[in-house]
Amino acid sequence: MTHVVVIGAGQAGSSLVAKLRNGGFEGQITLIGEEPVPPYQRPPLSKKYLLGDMDLERLFLRPEAFYGDNDITMRLSEKVTAIDTSAKTVTADGETLSYDELVLTTGSAPRYLPAAIGGALDGVFVVRDLKDVDGMAPEFTEGKRVLIVGGGYIGLEAAAVAASRGLNVTLVEMADRILQRVAAPETSDYFRTLHQSHGVNIIEGVGLDHLTGDGHVTGAKLTDGSQMDLDFVIVGVGIMPGTALAEAAGIALDNGIRTDAQGRTSAPNVWAAGDCASFPYKDGRIRLESVPNAIDQAECVAENIMGAGKDYVAKPWFWSDQYDVKLQIAGLNTGYDTVVTRQGDQGSVSFWYYQGDTLLAVDAMNAPRDYMIGKRLIEGGKSPAPAAIADPETDMKALMRL
DSSP states (O other): OOEEEEEEESHHHHHHHHHHTHHHHHEEEEEEEEESOOOOOOOGGTTTTHHHHSHHHHBBBHHHHHHTTTTTEEEOOEEEEEEETTEEEEETTEEEEEEEEEEOOOOOOOOOOOOGGGGTTTTEEOOOOHHHHHHHHOOOTTEEEEEEEEEEEHHHHHHHHHHHHHOOEEEEEEOOOOOOOOHHHHHHHHHHHHHHHHTTTEEESSEEEEEEEBBBOEEEEETOEEEOOHHHHHHEEEEEOOOHHHHHOOBBSSSSSSSSTTOSSSTTEEEEOOOHHHHHETTEEEEOOOOOHHHHHHHHHHHHHTTTTOOOOOOEEEEETTTTTTEEEEEOOOTOOOOEEEEGGGOOOOEEEEEOOOOOOEEEEEEEHHHHHHHHHHHTTTTOHHHHOOOOSOHHHHHHTO
16 A cells, blocks of 8 residues: 655645545555644734634644544654655654655744844744744733844734734844845835834844843844844744755755656655745746645645646745735746836725736735736736736726737
8 A cells, every 4th residue: 555654744734635635545644743733824823823813723724633534644743853765764753654655845944043143042933833923922912022023024924913912013124125035115115104104113224233131032232233122022034945854865955855847856756845845937946935835736746646747837826914904916026127006996006017018926905806817817928018007997807808
């Protein structure tokens, strides 16, 4: 009987084992995860769960009984320490398991502040898993002073929750502007204004020099020489793909675990999907850090384990919730040279990224119709004239008939 072992019990791992069973796979399935709970949603951790608006069971991607009911062996609180691709075995908590097919859905891990600048002090948190959020939740009381290091989406979402709870929030971003790595100045300006309207102090172009405190963080000094007193710190300075196991096993890396178009790694019978995997995309390679990609890529790999021989075709989309604003992103803006603004009703707006005459991506703020039409246009390879997008009189549905 074929045995599929999946390392990493997150969104990709859960999606993959479910797809195997739902697709008629009758072999043995083992899902190994380091955390003590079944696979769960991560996006609500820093929002509804942290605010107390969602309990633990509602986070679970599937009821815990799903795995037993579908004859999926779930090994929680176990750490895989080695993979032997020649012997086709993995070692978890000292026990050796044999596999016929192995899938790495090892996700990603947050970047931490170095201990030399205070990163190891108590009261310094990252936002990645249940343990992180449960640890910081008691700090979210009105009037406390929090420093958020990093002006990407994770940092901004944390700032929104903290400000909503009445904390005194300062966010520092060492780049010239928030969201500089991922969005146009127009989107940065929109979210800067949004956060400032909620009382968040945003400092751009200035980095963190070091944190201060004896055991527990009590303050920070910034690179411009300014200092501040603090109660706690949230660090959102990016993530790294979970490649350590693959690297130790001699599996090829390339900004993540390198796979072919169908999800195979350089090792026989070893696959990868989700945040940890880089794969062919257009004329290059990419690695996508998103829930939709984790689901779609994992399901494609599951089908290929069952013999589908199907290339994974990514359709990138993302979202972020901050205050009462839902940002929806379609496509990838890499290489854009023009941004077109489309104003909507009641403060909604969307920014459309072009490279020459080619539509690449859309950032839509409380503009779900613009997002859906933009997504369909991009996936269909259609590029409306920028002037048509900017014209509020344009019938957006008509653009689909181009």
